[in-house]
Amino acid sequence: MKLLIIEDDINLANTLARRLTKQGFTCEVAHNQSDALLAARKLLPNFILLDMKLGDDNGLALINPLRSLLAQAHIVLLTGFASIATAVEAMRLGANDYLTKPVDMATLLKALNAEPVASVSVSVSVSSAIDDAVMSPERLEWEHIQQVLHSNNGNVSVTARQLNMHRRTLQRKLQKKPVQQ
Template sequence: MNDNDAPIEGDTSLLLVDDDKPFLQRLARAMEQRGFAVETADSIAAGLASVDERPPAYAVIDMRLGDGNGLDVVARLREKRPDSRVIMLTGYGNIATAVTAVKLGAVDYLAKPADADEVYAALTSNPDAKAPPPENPMSADRVRWEHIQRVYELCERNVSETARRLNMHRRTLQRILAKRAPR
Protein backbone atom coordinates (compact mmCIF):
# COMPACT_ATOMS: atom_id res chain seq x y z
CA MET A 1 0.00 0.00 0.00
CA ASN A 2 1.22 3.49 -0.64
CA ASP A 3 0.78 6.25 1.92
CA ASN A 4 -2.10 7.92 0.09
CA ASP A 5 -4.27 4.81 0.05
CA ALA A 6 -3.42 3.30 3.43
CA PRO A 7 -5.77 3.86 6.34
CA ILE A 8 -4.31 5.35 9.51
CA GLU A 9 -1.45 3.13 10.68
CA GLY A 10 -2.62 0.51 13.16
CA ASP A 11 -6.33 1.36 12.83
CA THR A 12 -8.20 -1.92 12.37
CA SER A 13 -11.73 -0.57 12.72
CA LEU A 14 -14.09 -2.37 10.35
CA LEU A 15 -17.76 -1.65 9.68
CA LEU A 16 -19.88 -4.47 8.24
CA VAL A 17 -23.27 -3.44 6.79
CA ASP A 18 -25.57 -6.26 5.66
CA ASP A 19 -29.20 -7.19 6.33
CA ASP A 20 -28.50 -10.95 6.13
CA LYS A 21 -27.98 -11.43 9.88
CA PRO A 22 -26.49 -14.97 9.84
CA PHE A 23 -23.99 -13.91 7.14
CA LEU A 24 -23.24 -10.68 9.04
CA GLN A 25 -22.53 -12.58 12.28
CA ARG A 26 -20.32 -15.19 10.57
CA LEU A 27 -18.32 -12.54 8.71
CA ALA A 28 -17.95 -10.43 11.88
CA ARG A 29 -16.53 -13.40 13.83
CA ALA A 30 -14.18 -14.33 10.99
CA MET A 31 -12.88 -10.76 10.62
CA GLU A 32 -12.38 -10.41 14.40
CA GLN A 33 -10.27 -13.59 14.27
CA ARG A 34 -8.17 -11.88 11.59
CA GLY A 35 -7.47 -8.92 13.89
CA PHE A 36 -10.15 -6.38 12.99
CA ALA A 37 -12.16 -4.36 15.53
CA VAL A 38 -15.60 -5.06 14.05
CA GLU A 39 -18.80 -3.07 14.30
CA THR A 40 -21.93 -4.30 12.53
CA ALA A 41 -25.04 -2.64 11.13
CA ASP A 42 -28.05 -4.40 9.60
CA SER A 43 -29.56 -1.40 7.81
CA ILE A 44 -28.56 1.70 5.87
CA ALA A 45 -29.74 3.91 8.74
CA ALA A 46 -27.60 2.02 11.27
CA GLY A 47 -24.62 2.09 8.88
CA LEU A 48 -24.91 5.85 8.37
CA ALA A 49 -25.21 6.40 12.14
CA SER A 50 -22.10 4.29 12.73
CA VAL A 51 -20.13 6.21 10.08
CA ASP A 52 -21.21 9.53 11.61
CA GLU A 53 -20.23 8.39 15.11
CA ARG A 54 -16.91 6.64 14.32
CA PRO A 55 -15.81 6.52 10.67
CA PRO A 56 -13.94 3.19 10.27
CA ALA A 57 -10.67 2.53 8.46
CA TYR A 58 -12.31 -0.37 6.60
CA ALA A 59 -15.88 -1.18 5.54
CA VAL A 60 -17.69 -4.05 3.86
CA ILE A 61 -21.10 -2.90 2.67
CA ASP A 62 -23.92 -4.81 0.99
CA MET A 63 -25.30 -3.07 -2.10
CA ARG A 64 -29.01 -3.62 -1.45
CA LEU A 65 -30.56 -3.56 1.97
CA GLY A 66 -34.19 -3.40 3.07
CA ASP A 67 -34.10 0.34 3.73
CA GLY A 68 -31.99 1.55 0.81
CA ASN A 69 -28.78 1.32 -1.18
CA GLY A 70 -25.35 0.67 0.33
CA LEU A 71 -23.85 3.29 -1.98
CA ASP A 72 -25.31 5.90 0.40
CA VAL A 73 -23.09 4.54 3.18
CA VAL A 74 -20.05 4.57 0.86
CA ALA A 75 -20.66 8.21 -0.06
CA ARG A 76 -21.02 9.25 3.61
CA LEU A 77 -17.92 7.32 4.62
CA ARG A 78 -15.92 9.02 1.84
CA GLU A 79 -17.04 12.42 3.20
CA LYS A 80 -16.09 11.55 6.78
CA ARG A 81 -12.95 9.53 6.12
CA PRO A 82 -11.49 9.66 2.60
CA ASP A 83 -8.67 7.22 3.47
CA SER A 84 -11.01 4.32 4.31
CA ARG A 85 -10.95 1.11 2.25
CA VAL A 86 -14.45 0.04 1.20
CA ILE A 87 -15.54 -3.28 -0.29
CA MET A 88 -19.01 -3.63 -1.82
CA LEU A 89 -20.88 -6.94 -1.58
CA THR A 90 -23.90 -7.88 -3.63
CA GLY A 91 -26.05 -10.80 -4.59
CA TYR A 92 -27.12 -8.83 -7.67
CA GLY A 93 -23.75 -8.16 -9.23
CA ASN A 94 -23.69 -6.18 -12.42
CA ILE A 95 -21.21 -3.96 -14.15
CA ALA A 96 -23.18 -0.70 -13.81
CA THR A 97 -23.39 -0.88 -10.01
CA ALA A 98 -19.76 -1.99 -9.77
CA VAL A 99 -18.67 1.06 -11.74
CA THR A 100 -20.81 3.34 -9.55
CA ALA A 101 -19.37 1.78 -6.38
CA VAL A 102 -15.79 2.30 -7.58
CA LYS A 103 -16.52 5.89 -8.64
CA LEU A 104 -17.85 6.56 -5.12
CA GLY A 105 -14.66 5.17 -3.62
CA ALA A 106 -15.00 1.41 -3.17
CA VAL A 107 -11.70 -0.39 -3.71
CA ASP A 108 -13.29 -3.70 -4.67
CA TYR A 109 -16.62 -5.29 -5.49
CA LEU A 110 -17.40 -8.89 -4.53
CA ALA A 111 -20.40 -11.03 -5.48
CA LYS A 112 -22.17 -12.94 -2.72
CA PRO A 113 -21.64 -15.42 -1.34
CA ALA A 114 -18.14 -14.10 -0.63
CA ASP A 115 -16.21 -15.91 2.07
CA ALA A 116 -14.09 -14.31 4.78
CA ASP A 117 -10.84 -15.12 2.94
CA GLU A 118 -12.02 -13.23 -0.18
CA VAL A 119 -13.16 -10.26 1.92
CA TYR A 120 -9.89 -10.19 3.88
CA ALA A 121 -7.83 -10.39 0.67
CA ALA A 122 -9.81 -7.52 -0.87
CA LEU A 123 -9.48 -5.35 2.26
CA THR A 124 -5.75 -5.87 2.61
CA SER A 125 -4.67 -6.02 -1.04
CA ASN A 126 -2.18 -3.59 -2.50
CA PRO A 127 -4.24 -1.02 -4.44
CA ASP A 128 -1.46 -0.67 -7.03
CA ALA A 129 -1.22 -4.41 -7.75
CA LYS A 130 -2.67 -5.69 -10.99
CA ALA A 131 -5.47 -8.22 -10.49
CA PRO A 132 -4.75 -11.72 -11.81
CA PRO A 133 -6.86 -12.92 -14.73
CA PRO A 134 -10.02 -14.76 -13.65
CA GLU A 135 -9.84 -18.53 -13.28
CA ASN A 136 -13.37 -18.86 -14.63
CA PRO A 137 -14.31 -15.94 -16.92
CA MET A 138 -17.97 -15.01 -17.38
CA SER A 139 -20.08 -17.23 -19.58
CA ALA A 140 -21.95 -15.78 -22.57
CA ASP A 141 -25.19 -16.11 -20.59
CA ARG A 142 -23.67 -14.13 -17.74
CA VAL A 143 -22.41 -11.39 -20.11
CA ARG A 144 -25.95 -11.11 -21.58
CA TRP A 145 -27.43 -10.92 -18.06
CA GLU A 146 -24.90 -8.22 -17.08
CA HIS A 147 -25.84 -6.16 -20.15
CA ILE A 148 -29.55 -6.43 -19.34
CA GLN A 149 -28.86 -5.40 -15.73
CA ARG A 150 -26.80 -2.40 -16.90
CA VAL A 151 -29.55 -1.15 -19.20
CA TYR A 152 -32.13 -1.79 -16.45
CA GLU A 153 -30.12 0.37 -14.01
CA LEU A 154 -29.60 3.09 -16.66
CA CYS A 155 -33.38 3.14 -17.20
CA GLU A 156 -33.79 3.72 -13.44
CA ARG A 157 -35.20 0.20 -12.96
CA ASN A 158 -38.14 0.85 -15.30
CA VAL A 159 -39.06 -2.52 -16.85
CA SER A 160 -41.11 -1.12 -19.73
CA GLU A 161 -38.42 1.35 -20.80
CA THR A 162 -35.70 -1.29 -20.47
CA ALA A 163 -37.69 -3.76 -22.59
CA ARG A 164 -38.24 -1.10 -25.25
CA ARG A 165 -34.53 -0.22 -25.40
CA LEU A 166 -33.50 -3.87 -25.56
CA ASN A 167 -36.16 -4.61 -28.20
CA MET A 168 -37.53 -7.33 -25.92
CA HIS A 169 -41.02 -8.26 -24.78
CA ARG A 170 -41.77 -6.85 -21.32
CA ARG A 171 -42.83 -10.21 -19.84
CA THR A 172 -39.69 -11.90 -21.13
CA LEU A 173 -37.60 -9.20 -19.46
CA GLN A 174 -39.53 -9.61 -16.21
CA ARG A 175 -38.80 -13.36 -16.21
CA ILE A 176 -35.08 -12.70 -16.78
CA LEU A 177 -34.96 -10.08 -14.01
CA ALA A 178 -36.71 -12.42 -11.56
CA LYS A 179 -34.02 -15.10 -11.97
CA ARG A 180 -30.62 -15.17 -10.30
CA ALA A 181 -27.57 -14.37 -12.35
CA PRO A 182 -26.20 -17.25 -14.43
CA ARG A 183 -22.70 -18.48 -13.59
Protein backbone atom coordinates (compact mmCIF):
# COMPACT_ATOMS: atom_id res chain seq x y z
CA MET A 1 0.00 0.00 0.00
CA LYS A 2 1.72 3.13 -1.25
CA LEU A 3 0.87 6.42 0.46
CA LEU A 4 1.80 9.95 -0.58
CA ILE A 5 1.71 12.51 2.24
CA ILE A 6 1.43 16.08 0.98
CA GLU A 7 1.98 18.31 4.02
CA ASP A 8 3.92 21.58 4.36
CA ASP A 9 4.56 21.05 8.09
CA ILE A 10 7.73 18.95 7.89
CA ASN A 11 7.50 17.64 11.47
CA LEU A 12 3.87 16.55 11.07
CA ALA A 13 4.61 14.94 7.69
CA ASN A 14 7.54 12.97 9.11
CA THR A 15 5.52 11.89 12.15
CA LEU A 16 2.65 10.71 9.94
CA ALA A 17 5.09 8.86 7.68
CA ARG A 18 6.72 7.07 10.64
CA ARG A 19 3.42 6.07 12.20
CA LEU A 20 1.81 4.97 8.95
CA THR A 21 4.91 2.99 7.94
CA LYS A 22 4.38 0.97 11.12
CA GLN A 23 0.84 0.30 9.89
CA GLY A 24 2.12 -1.26 6.65
CA PHE A 25 2.16 1.73 4.29
CA THR A 26 5.09 2.64 2.05
CA CYS A 27 5.23 6.40 2.56
CA GLU A 28 6.58 9.23 0.43
CA VAL A 29 6.45 12.85 1.64
CA ALA A 30 6.05 16.04 -0.41
CA HIS A 31 5.93 19.55 1.03
CA ASN A 32 4.62 21.63 -1.89
CA GLN A 33 2.48 21.31 -5.02
CA SER A 34 5.24 20.73 -7.58
CA ASP A 35 7.00 18.10 -5.43
CA ALA A 36 3.63 16.45 -4.80
CA LEU A 37 2.86 16.04 -8.51
CA LEU A 38 6.37 14.72 -9.22
CA ALA A 39 6.13 12.24 -6.33
CA ALA A 40 2.67 11.14 -7.47
CA ARG A 41 3.97 10.39 -10.98
CA LYS A 42 6.97 8.51 -9.58
CA LEU A 43 5.29 6.56 -6.76
CA LEU A 44 1.79 6.04 -8.22
CA PRO A 45 0.30 5.78 -4.71
CA ASN A 46 -2.92 4.00 -3.78
CA PHE A 47 -3.59 6.55 -1.03
CA ILE A 48 -2.95 10.29 -0.71
CA LEU A 49 -3.05 12.43 2.44
CA LEU A 50 -3.41 16.02 1.27
CA ASP A 51 -3.16 19.08 3.50
CA MET A 52 -5.59 21.84 2.55
CA LYS A 53 -3.11 24.63 3.22
CA LEU A 54 0.30 24.15 1.62
CA GLY A 55 2.19 27.30 2.51
CA ASP A 56 0.58 30.00 0.38
CA ASP A 57 -1.13 27.44 -1.89
CA ASN A 58 -4.47 25.71 -1.51
CA GLY A 59 -4.48 21.91 -1.47
CA LEU A 60 -7.89 21.87 -3.13
CA ALA A 61 -6.16 22.94 -6.34
CA LEU A 62 -4.20 19.66 -6.32
CA ILE A 63 -7.23 17.37 -6.22
CA ASN A 64 -8.04 17.60 -9.96
CA PRO A 65 -4.46 16.99 -11.21
CA LEU A 66 -4.02 14.13 -8.72
CA ARG A 67 -7.37 12.63 -9.64
CA SER A 68 -6.58 12.80 -13.40
CA LEU A 69 -3.17 11.20 -12.80
CA LEU A 70 -4.38 8.61 -10.26
CA ALA A 71 -8.05 7.92 -10.90
CA GLN A 72 -8.22 5.02 -8.41
CA ALA A 73 -6.24 6.65 -5.58
CA HIS A 74 -8.03 7.26 -2.29
CA ILE A 75 -7.58 10.97 -1.44
CA VAL A 76 -8.02 12.15 2.15
CA LEU A 77 -7.97 15.91 2.68
CA LEU A 78 -6.61 17.10 6.05
CA THR A 79 -7.31 20.58 7.34
CA GLY A 80 -6.87 22.63 10.47
CA PHE A 81 -9.61 25.03 9.36
CA ALA A 82 -12.67 22.91 8.69
CA SER A 83 -15.84 24.30 7.23
CA ILE A 84 -18.85 22.81 5.53
CA ALA A 85 -18.14 24.87 2.41
CA THR A 86 -14.62 23.46 2.02
CA ALA A 87 -15.80 19.92 2.81
CA VAL A 88 -18.42 20.11 0.08
CA GLU A 89 -15.90 21.64 -2.34
CA ALA A 90 -13.34 18.92 -1.59
CA MET A 91 -15.91 16.18 -2.23
CA ARG A 92 -17.07 17.89 -5.42
CA LEU A 93 -13.49 18.02 -6.69
CA GLY A 94 -12.95 14.32 -6.01
CA ALA A 95 -11.63 13.82 -2.49
CA ASN A 96 -12.80 10.61 -0.84
CA ASP A 97 -12.64 11.85 2.73
CA TYR A 98 -12.23 15.07 4.72
CA LEU A 99 -10.67 15.11 8.18
CA THR A 100 -9.85 17.92 10.58
CA LYS A 101 -6.53 18.24 12.40
CA PRO A 102 -5.57 17.09 14.89
CA VAL A 103 -6.68 13.65 13.79
CA ASP A 104 -6.13 10.52 15.84
CA MET A 105 -4.46 7.53 14.22
CA ALA A 106 -7.58 5.31 14.45
CA THR A 107 -9.69 7.82 12.51
CA LEU A 108 -6.93 8.31 9.95
CA LEU A 109 -6.49 4.57 9.42
CA LYS A 110 -10.24 4.14 9.08
CA ALA A 111 -10.32 6.85 6.40
CA LEU A 112 -7.36 5.35 4.55
CA ASN A 113 -8.70 1.81 4.57
CA ALA A 114 -12.16 2.85 3.43
CA GLU A 115 -13.47 1.56 0.13
CA PRO A 116 -14.38 4.09 -2.59
CA VAL A 117 -18.03 3.74 -1.49
CA ALA A 118 -17.05 5.66 1.66
CA SER A 119 -17.14 8.94 -0.26
CA VAL A 120 -20.93 8.64 -0.47
CA SER A 121 -21.28 8.17 3.28
CA VAL A 122 -18.96 11.12 3.94
CA SER A 123 -21.00 13.47 1.79
CA VAL A 124 -24.18 12.23 3.44
CA SER A 125 -22.69 12.82 6.89
CA VAL A 126 -21.76 16.36 5.88
CA SER A 127 -25.28 17.11 4.67
CA SER A 128 -26.87 15.41 7.67
CA ALA A 129 -24.62 17.48 9.94
CA ILE A 130 -26.14 20.58 8.35
CA ASP A 131 -29.67 19.31 9.03
CA ASP A 132 -29.12 17.88 12.51
CA ALA A 133 -26.85 20.45 14.13
CA VAL A 134 -28.01 23.89 15.09
CA MET A 135 -25.07 26.20 14.55
CA SER A 136 -24.09 28.88 17.00
CA PRO A 137 -23.95 32.45 15.67
CA GLU A 138 -20.14 32.30 15.84
CA ARG A 139 -20.02 29.11 13.75
CA LEU A 140 -22.53 30.52 11.28
CA GLU A 141 -20.37 33.63 10.89
CA TRP A 142 -17.29 31.44 10.33
CA GLU A 143 -19.10 29.41 7.63
CA HIS A 144 -20.31 32.58 5.89
CA ILE A 145 -16.82 34.11 5.91
CA GLN A 146 -15.38 30.90 4.45
CA GLN A 147 -17.98 30.84 1.65
CA VAL A 148 -17.40 34.50 0.72
CA LEU A 149 -13.62 34.03 0.89
CA HIS A 150 -13.86 30.95 -1.34
CA SER A 151 -16.06 32.78 -3.87
CA ASN A 152 -13.38 35.51 -4.02
CA ASN A 153 -10.59 32.96 -4.59
CA GLY A 154 -9.01 33.71 -1.21
CA ASN A 155 -8.74 37.47 -1.75
CA VAL A 156 -9.02 38.90 1.78
CA SER A 157 -9.39 42.55 0.72
CA VAL A 158 -12.32 41.90 -1.62
CA THR A 159 -13.92 39.58 0.93
CA ALA A 160 -13.61 42.22 3.68
CA ARG A 161 -15.27 44.81 1.43
CA GLN A 162 -18.14 42.44 0.63
CA LEU A 163 -18.63 41.67 4.31
CA ASN A 164 -18.45 45.38 5.27
CA MET A 165 -15.56 44.54 7.56
CA HIS A 166 -12.11 46.05 7.98
CA ARG A 167 -9.47 43.88 6.30
CA ARG A 168 -7.44 43.53 9.51
CA THR A 169 -10.53 42.41 11.45
CA LEU A 170 -11.19 39.75 8.82
CA GLN A 171 -7.58 38.58 9.00
CA ARG A 172 -7.86 38.20 12.79
CA LYS A 173 -11.05 36.17 12.41
CA LEU A 174 -9.42 33.94 9.81
CA GLN A 175 -6.45 33.24 12.11
CA LYS A 176 -8.73 31.88 14.82
CA LYS A 177 -9.81 28.25 14.79
CA PRO A 178 -13.44 27.69 13.88
CA VAL A 179 -16.00 27.26 16.65
CA GLN A 180 -17.16 23.62 16.91
CA GLN A 181 -20.91 24.28 16.85
